[in-house]
Structures are given as C-alpha cells and as structure tokens.
Amino acid sequence: xxxxxxxxxxxxxxxxxxxxxxxxxxxxxxxxxxxxxxxxxxxxxxxxxxxxxxxxxxxxxxxxxxxxxxxxxxxxxxxxxxxx
Numbered sequence: 001x002x003x004x005x006x007x008x009x010x011x012x013x014x015x016x017x018x019x020x021x022x023x024x025x026x027x028x029x030x031x032x033x034x035x036x037x038x039x040x041x042x043x044x045x046x047x048x049x050x051x052x053x054x055x056x057x058x059x060x061x062x063x064x065x066x067x068x069x070x071x072x073x074x075x076x077x078x079x080x081x082x083x084x
Contacts, residue, residue, distance in 0.1 A: 003027045 003021035007014065017024050034040055049059045 004031055 003017060004027065006021065007017060010016075014024050014028060017027060021027060052061075053059055
C-alpha cells in the first residue's frame with residue numbers, strides 16, 4: 001500500500017519506484033489484483049462514506065446533478081460540418 005501511495009503522491013512512473021520498496025513487478029501485481037478484486041472501489045466508498053458522515057451528511061447521497069454540456073449529441077441527423 002505504501003509503495004502505491006508513493007507512486008500516486010509523487011506522480012511518478014512505475015519504473016521510478018524507490019528501491020526501498022519491493023520490486024516494481026511485485027507492487028504492480030498486487031495493485032492489479034486489488035483492482036480486479038474491487039479493493040480500491042471499497043476503499044474509496046468507505047472513505048467517501050466516512051467523510052460524508054463527518055460532515056454531518058447522510059452516508060449515501062440523495063441527489064445528483066447532470067451537466068447537459070457533457071451529454072453527447074445523437075448521431076442521427078445530418079453532419080453539422082456538412083461533410084457527411
């Protein structure tokens with residue numbers, strides 16, 4: 001865990017992992033296993049829930065916001081650039 005956080009905090013490439021940690025191959029293998037096993041998602045969910053409760057909010061959000069600017073345009077009409 002410490003090696004992975006070291007990489008994230010430093011914004012560095014895997015090959016730049018400090019020699020004080022296990023080999024890059026070992027750390028990467030554990031990282032991939034945790035991703036596939038859903039460990040990172042559970043950690044993020046738990047941290048989010050704790051932060052919400054600490055802020056006096058309900059553990060689960062009750063609303064959402066959708067930004068219409070990010071919704072892609074349907075590809076059903078003529079090409080607006082006049083190419084197609």
